[in-house]
Amino acid sequence: MLKLRDVKAYYQTPKAVIQAVDGVTLDVFENEILGIAGESGCGKSTLLKVLYDSVQPPLKIVSGELTAEMKDENGQTVLLGPGEIRNHWWRFISYIPQGSMSVLNPVIKIETQFFDAISKKHNLNNKKEMHERIAAYLKELDLPVEVLNSYAHQLSGGMRQRVLVALGTFLHPQIVLADEPTTALDVVIQKSILLMLMEVQQRMKNSLVIVSHDMGVHYQITNRIAIMYAGKIVEVGPTEQVFNNPKHPYTQMLIQSLPHVGDRGERKGISGRPPSLIDPPKGCRYAARCPFVMDRCRETSPELIEVEPNHFAACYLNEMKGA
Amino acid sequence: MQKMRNILRLNRRLQVGSILILIFLIFGLVLPRFSPYNAIDWNVVPRNLPASKVHIFGTTSLGQDTFWLLTFAIQNSLFIGVIVAFFSTAIGVLAGLTAGYAGGVVDRVLSLLMDVFISVPSLPILILVASLLQGKTSLLTIGIALIVFNWPWPARQVRAIALSMREREFINTARFSGKGTLGIVVYEIFPYIFNWSVANFVNTVLVAISTESALAVIGLSSVQQATLGTMIYWALQYQGILGKKWYWIGSPVVAIVILFIALFLASTGFAEYSAEKRGRQSA
Amino acid sequence: MRFARFLVSRLITYFLVILIGMTIVFFVPRFLPSDPISAALGRITSSGSTMTPAQVSAMRDTLEQLYGLQGTLPEQYFNFMSRALLTGNFGQSLSFYPMPVNQLIAQSLPWTVFLLLTSTIIAWVVGNFIGLLTGYRSGKWYSKALEGIAIFLYPIPYYILALVLIILFVYIIPVFPISFSVKGKPFSPEFISSAIFNSILPGLSIIIGAFGWWILSMKALSSGIAEEDYVNFARMKGVGSGTIMRRYVLRNAILPQITLLAISIGTIFNGALIAEILFGYPGLGTLTYTAVVQTDYNLLMGTISISIIAVATAALVVDLIYPLFDPRIQYR
Numbered sequence: 016m017l018k019l020r021d022v023k024a025y026y027q028t029p030k031a032v033i034q035a036v037d038g039v040t041l042d043v044f045e046n047e048i049l050g051i052a053g054e055s056g057c058g059k060s061t062l063l064k065v066l067y068d069s070v071q072p073p074l075k076i077v078s079g080e081l082t083a084e085m086k087d088e089n090g091q092t093v094l095l096g097p098g099e100i101r102n103h104w105w106r107f108i109s110y111i112p113q114g115s116m117s118v119l120n121p122v123i124k125i126e127t128q129f130f131d132a133i134s135k136k137h138n139l140n141n142k143k144e145m146h147e148r149i150a151a152y153l154k155e156l157d158l159p160v161e162v163l164n165s166y167a168h169q170l171s172g173g174m175r176q177r178v179l180v181a182l183g184t185f186l187h188p189q190i191v192l193a194d195e196p197t198t199a200l201d202v203v204i205q206k207s208i209l210l211m212l213m214e215v216q217q218r219m220k221n222s223l224v225i226v227s228h229d230m231g232v233h234y235q236i237t238n239r240i241a242i243m244y245a246g247k248i249v250e251v252g253p254t255e256q257v258f259n260n261p262k263h264p265y266t267q268m269l270i271q272s273l274p275h276v277g278d279r280g281e282r283k284g285i286s287g288r289p290p291s292l293i294d295p296p297k298g299c300r301y302a303a304r305c306p307f308v309m310d311r312c313r314e315t316s317p318e319l320i321e322v323e324p325n326h327f328a329a330c331y332l333n334e335m336k337g338a
Numbered sequence: 339m340q341k342m343r344n345i346l347r348l349n350r351r352l353q354v355g356s357i358l359i360l361i362f363l364i365f366g367l368v369l370p371r372f373s374p375y376n377a378i379d380w381n382v383v384p385r386n387l388p389a390s391k392v393h394i395f396g397t398t399s400l401g402q403d404t405f406w407l408l409t410f411a412i413q414n415s416l417f418i419g420v421i422v423a424f425f426s427t428a429i430g431v432l433a434g435l436t437a438g439y440a441g442g443v444v445d446r447v448l449s450l451l452m453d454v455f456i457s458v459p460s461l462p463i464l465i466l467v468a469s470l471l472q473g474k475t476s477l478l479t480i481g482i483a484l485i486v487f488n489w490p491w492p493a494r495q496v497r498a499i500a501l502s503m504r505e506r507e508f509i510n511t512a513r514f515s516g517k518g519t520l521g522i523v524v525y526e527i528f529p530y531i532f533n534w535s536v537a538n539f540v541n542t543v544l545v546a547i548s549t550e551s552a553l554a555v556i557g558l559s560s561v562q563q564a565t566l567g568t569m570i571y572w573a574l575q576y577q578g579i580l581g582k583k584w585y586w587i588g589s590p591v592v593a594i595v596i597l598f599i600a601l602f603l604a605s606t607g608f609a610e611y612s613a614e615k616r617g618r619q620s621a
Numbered sequence: 622m623r624f625a626r627f628l629v630s631r632l633i634t635y636f637l638v639i640l641i642g643m644t645i646v647f648f649v650p651r652f653l654p655s656d657p658i659s660a661a662l663g664r665i666t667s668s669g670s671t672m673t674p675a676q677v678s679a680m681r682d683t684l685e686q687l688y689g690l691q692g693t694l695p696e697q698y699f700n701f702m703s704r705a706l707l708t709g710n711f712g713q714s715l716s717f718y719p720m721p722v723n724q725l726i727a728q729s730l731p732w733t734v735f736l737l738l739t740s741t742i743i744a745w746v747v748g749n750f751i752g753l754l755t756g757y758r759s760g761k762w763y764s765k766a767l768e769g770i771a772i773f774l775y776p777i778p779y780y781i782l783a784l785v786l787i788i789l790f791v792y793i794i795p796v797f798p799i800s801f802s803v804k805g806k807p808f809s810p811e812f813i814s815s816a817i818f819n820s821i822l823p824g825l826s827i828i829i830g831a832f833g834w835w836i837l838s839m840k841a842l843s844s845g846i847a848e849e850d851y852v853n854f855a856r857m858k859g860v861g862s863g864t865i866m867r868r869y870v871l872r873n874a875i876l877p878q879i880t881l882l883a884i885s886i887g888t889i890f891n892g893a894l895i896a897e898i899l900f901g902y903p904g905l906g907t908l909t910y911t912a913v914v915q916t917d918y919n920l921l922m923g924t925i926s927i928s929i930i931a932v933a934t935a936a937l938v939v940d941l942i943y944p945l946f947d948p949r950i951q952y953r
Contacts, residue, residue, distance in 0.1 A: 069857055104859035112857075117850035122872045122948055131868070132858040166948045182858075453634055456884060457936055458642040461891040462909065462928040466646065469913040469921060470653045548778045552895050555780050556910060570784070579788055591781055598776035 016190055016222050017043035017066060022079030024065050027072075031293045035061035037246035038079070040319070043190065048216055048223045050237035050254065052230060052269065056289060058246040059226045063192050066224065067110050068100035083108070085189065105132045108190040111183040113198055114176035119167035126163035129182060152185045156211060173204035177211060184215050190222045191215075197232055209236050230273050234258060242266050245289045245300040248319065252326030262328035264305045299331070307332055349614070352607030358600030362593075366412035373406040378564050386583070395585040399576040404585050410564040411590060412597075415547050418481055418565065422546035426485045427539045430492030431531065437493070438500025449497070452490035460487040460549065468558035477560050480553065484546050491545075492538045496531060533612035540605035544598055551594065566590045624944055624951060635937045639706070642929040646922065647701050658685060711923035716915035722923040725908060730927065733904035736820055737893050737935075740827035741886070748832035749878055752839020756874075757847055757866050759840075768840060775833030779892030783826040783899045790822060797822050800901045823893075823900040830892050831885075838881060842874040849873075876947050883939040890932050905931075 019041045026033040035058040043049055043066070051059045061074065070076055076097060083095040085107045100108060112118050120128060129149050130142070150160045158177055162170065170178065176196060183191055196212065197205040213236050216223045225237060233240050233254060240258075241251040242265065250263040261267045287304040290296055298313040299305070305312065311331055319327040320334065375382045381401035389396045395404035437448035464483055471479065547566070553559045554567025557575075561568050569590040570578075578587035658681060692700070704710055711722040751771070755764040790796045801819050805811030846852060852869050860869075897906030905924055912920035944950040 067857070101859070104857065110857050112850075112854055115850070118854045120851045120855070120869055120873070122876075122946070123868060127868070128855075131855060131860045131864065168949050450634070450637060454638050454641045457638045457887055457933055458645070458929055459887040459890045459894075459932045461894050462925040463645065463649065465894075465909060465913060466649055466921065466925050467653065469916070470650055544776060549891075552778060552780050552891070555784075556895065556898050558913065579784075579792055587784075591784060594781060595777055598778070599773065602772070602776040 016045050016084050017041075018080070018082045018084075019065070020080040020082075022065060022081060023077045024061060024070065024074060024079075025077050026061075026074050033292050034246055034295060035074075035292055036065060037292075037295065039243075039246075039248055041241060041248060041251070043222050043224055044239075045189075045222060046220045047238045048213070048225065048236055050233035050240040051224065051226045051243055052228065052233050052240060053243035054228055054289065056292070057243045058292065059243050060194060062243065063110075063194055063224070063226050067104075067108060067192055068097055069110075070097065083190075105188065106186050107188055108192070109183040109186070109188040111179050111191065111193040111196060113195045114172060114179050115199065116167065116175070118179065119175065121167050123166075124163065125165055125167070125170075125178060129163070129185065132182070133186070149185060153181055156181055156215070173200055173207070176200060176204075176208055180208065180211055180215065184219070187219050188221065190224070193223065193225045195227055196225065197227065197229065205232070212236065230269055234273075242269070245295060246292055247300060247316075247329070249301065249330070250326075250328040251319070252323070252328075256323060256326050260323070260326075262322045262326065262333055263301075263330045264307055264332070265301050266328075299329075349607055349610055351603045352611050355600050355602070355604030355607050358596060359604055362412060362416065362597055362600065365409055366416045369409040370406070370413050373403075373409060375403055375406055378402075378407075378410065378562070389585060395589055398572070398586050399583070400572060404589060407564060407569060408589050408593065411566045411569045412593060414477070414564055415551065415566045415597075416543075418477060418484075418550050419543035419547040422481050422484045422488065423539050423542035426488040426542055426546075427492050427535055429485070430489040430538075431496050431535055433489065434493040434496025434498075435500050435531075438497040438503075445497075448493070452493050452497075455487055455490045456494070458487075460484075461552070463487070464549070464553055465558060468553060477550075477563060477565075480550055480559060481546075484549055488542055488545060492535065492542070495534070495538070499531060499534070534609070537605045537609040537612075540601050540608070544601040544605075547594075548598070566594050627944065627950060628941070631937065631940055635933055638933050639930055640702075642933070643702060643705055643926060644698075646925055646929070647698060705922075705926050711926070712919040714912075714917055714920045716911065716917040716920065722920050725920060726905070726923055726927055729903060729905050729908045729924075730931070732902065733893065733897065733906065734931075735816075736824060736827070736897070736902065736904060737890065739820075740824045740893070741831065741882075741889055743824075744828045744831035744889075745835055745878075745882055747828070748835025749839045749875065751832075752836040753843050753866065753871055753874065755836065756840040756843025757870055759844055767836065771833045771836035771840075774829055775837060777830065779826060779830040780895045780899060782830050783823070783896045786822050786826050787899065801903060820902070823896045823902050826896045826900075827889065827893055831889050834885070835878065839874060839878060842877060843870050846870050846873050872946075876943070879939060879943045879946060883936045883943075886936045886939070887932050890928070894928075 019039055022036060022039050023034070024036040026035060037058075039062060041062075051062060053059050064070060064074065065076065065081065068081070081097050081100075083100050085093045085095055085103060087093050095103070119125070126146065126149070130145060133145065146163070150163065153160055153162065156177070158181055162174065162178055167175065180193075180196070183193075193212065197208055200208065209232065212223060212225070225232065227233060237254045239252065240254045242249050242257070242263065244265050250257060250261065250266045257266060258270060261270055290300055290303065296302065296313075297316070298311075299308075299316050302308050302312045309331065317329045317331050317334070319329045322328050322333050379402070383393065383397050383401055383403055385397055385399050385401045387393055387397040393403050393405065395408065398404055398407065433448055433452070437445045437452075460483075464480065464487075467479060467483055550559055551565060551567025551570070554561070554565055555570050555574070557571055559565065559567055559571075561571060567590075570587060573583060573587035573590075576583070576586075709723065711726075713719045714722050714725055717725060751767050755768050755771075758764055791799055798819070802815075803812060803819060804815045847870055852865060855865050855869050893904075894906040894909065896902070897904045898910045901907060905928060909921065909924040909928070911917070912924060
């Protein structure tokens with residue numbers, strides 16, 4: 016559905032160039048939940064913007080290919096590139112932001128903010144009909160219909176996030192991008208949001224991409240997971256395989272830092288900080304923090320290679336043991 | 339060298355505004371000393387002469403040299419403006435700081451006073467004062483009345499700043515380090531407010547001159563004195579428009595327009611400049 | 622609930638403002654060296670009538686009552702306030718004797734309300750609209766041009782604008798009459814059209830004087846709001862630029878502008894007063910001026926009191942409109 020080939024997207028400011036996405040090759044397939052994991056500042060939010068074709072100065076796609084395969088009304092497949100994808104926002108591909116208070120317009124009703132996303136494109140100018148359809152969809156998602164008639168400040172944090180999920184999916188888009196959908200919510204509500212997302216995806220059989228720094232979220236609902244570090248994808252593969260058999264030291268540390276039931280040992284954090292995206296090191300970006308670092312790692316940067324079927328990792332350790 | 343570069347970095351608004359103000363200061367403070375006449379006296383020169391080499395802007399129907407009269411008018415208007423601005427900014431900042439920082443009843447009372455003097459329109463009261471004094475109105479009285487009506491504007495904004503500062507961490511740090519309230523006010527809060535006060539001061543000069551001249555134009559200021567407003571007043575009294583006495587009525591009008599634009603540019607330019615500077619410092 | 626609390630506190634401020642304002646009006650004459658009684662007596666006797674000493678002292682007594690100069694200070698204050706606020710009786714005009722002041726005010730007030738209301742609303746609406754354009758589409762050439770015009774016009778005082786307009790359109794290009802003249806019987810079409818025609822120039826001076834401020838403040842607000850998260854998200858939903866400008870930027874930016882309007886009414890009123898006097902417009906301003914020139918103390922107190930009450934009331938009304946636009950206050 017979405018193909019990225021060695022995409023480089025940089026923020027070009029007068030002071031410095033921030034290489035937020037530095038050579039990313041990634042696929043988003045049909046009918047899957049893909050997770051993008053990594054710590055703050057690794058570039059995953061920028062990657063999401065690139066996927067959504069929401070690239071504005073100072074952000075610029077410097078090189079690489081981005082292609083989307085869209086099925087139009089007649090069932091034909093159409094290929095879209097950067098600049099074209101945005102003509103099909105919300106019907107083909109949508110975006111669910113983090114549900115903080117500031118994402119919804121405080122002075123107009125929630126319903127109007129649903130209407131905003133449609134009007135001209137869908138030829139549905141009949142307000143009553145639109146209202147019926149949206150209300151019906153909310154019911155499917157177990158959301159109270161009164162929400163449509165309220166204002167953003169009247170909703171709790173969890174409710175707002177659920178409204179944003181409904182808002183992002185009610186046109187049944189083929190691709191849904193969710194940016195940190197559970198951050199800043201308490202654990203119980205997090206679960207309900209994740210269930211909601213899973214249910215929506217299962218029903219519509221579309222592609223859902225979830226960006227989160229919370230490995231627990233990825234473990235719970237994603238089919239595939241991509242680990243991002245300092246602007247590059249360092250590991251990608253089916254979630255269960257990656258969690259059971261991580262092939263990159265960074266992934267291993269991320270998983271180890273998660274608490275397990277019955278585990279009494281000390282949680283180990285990862286020492287050090289990610290390298291600057293302005294002046295990245297020439298070798299492997301994880302070299303400074305890696306417990307298995309070799310001289311080779313500091314010289315050149317490893318590529319993603321297939322270590323198991325459909326499971327890729329970028330680390331020289333995998334090359335040493337032999338395929 | 340660094341100071342020079344700093345001056346050149348001032349944004350365009352501030353540059354233009356400052357230069358114009360400087361010109362006015364020269365006009366108003368320096369030039370009057372060179373005036374061959376005491377411009378307020380009537381009938382020192384023949385009336386209604388057109389512009390010439392001796393009288394650059396001609397003379398008025400009261401027998402005054404228009405040009406030199408203008409310099410005196412600028413001088414007095416600037417005086418009023420600066421004095422009123424100084425006191426009302428000083429009182430306003432003090433009141434605002436007290437209200438914002440002290441809170442409670444003090445805040446309630448001061449805020450109410452601020453609301454009152456903002457809501458009550460100043461001109462009717464000024465007219466009342468002027469009419470009761472029936473020609474014995476002095477610039478001093480008008481000045482005091484202007485101060486009374488102008489202090490709430492800076493006070494309100496300073497109060498808002500003080501309220502937010504109260505919560506800020508560095509105030510608590512200072513408090514815990516033992517500095518008294520006065521010390522906190524002077525060393526921590528004041529620098530922050532200072533830049534803002536300067537912009538506000540310049541703006542109040544504008545408002546003060548504007549109000550005084552508005553009164554003057556309808557004849558309720560101290561018409562014996564020469565201010566930009568009274569100059570317009572006398573010109574109107576002597577058919578300045580019908581009689582096409584353009585220099586007499588035109589020069590104070592043009593002077594006011596340019597002066598006010600200059601003051602406005604300077605005050606907003608300075609606000610921009612200090613915001614930029616703070617941004618750069620924290621960058 | 623929230624709204625009720627807001628309403629109550631606003632009303633309390635309203636009454637206090639009027640109370641304190643009137644108190645100032647009460648005390649100002651008492652602090653200044655003036656003797657309204659002698660002035661009044663002088664006015665009446667100079668209009669030709671001669672009086673016996675007994676009549677003079679009877680007149681003085683009446684006037685003292687009228688001016689509330691009898692009794693102790695607290696008594697005077699109480700009488701004055703109850704007269705002004707409760708009964709609304711300001712006595713008879715000295716220059717139009719024996720016409721009651723209230724009648725004169727009743728004739729002038731509608732003109733002022735008409736002029737002030739229409740000019741302020743036009744200035745506010747037009748100013749905000751232009752400000753929205755320049756703030757949201759700040760790069761365009763017309764935005765910069767409009768901003769430049771606003772910067773030029775904003776600092777110019779109302780009376781200068783009035784004078785310039787008079788010079789331009791009464792003398793140089795004589796479109797408008799020199800003094801205010803309305804034709805026809807009240808509320809006939811002729812009356813209405815000539816009233817409007819004569820009000821254009823004073824109205825224009827107020828509009829031009831006021832709208833610069835709205836343009837500049839709205840510009841600052843709009844460009845700030847255009848950076849907000851919800852505007853960004855709306856863009857990402859694919860909402861059209863025009864819709865964003867109206868529903869997202871305007872609807873939010875207008876709220877502080879309403880509050881600003883309530884505060885500026887006093888200043889605009891000052892400008893309107895001067896404009897009225899310069900144009901000879903038959904409103905409260907000219908009436909006040911007449912009172913001053915004729916040393917008509919009663920009339921003066923009346924017009925000033927009404928001015929204070931009118932401005933406070935207008936500000937109250939605007940403040941009460943605010944919750945209609947901000948659902949955060951309406952709905953808890």
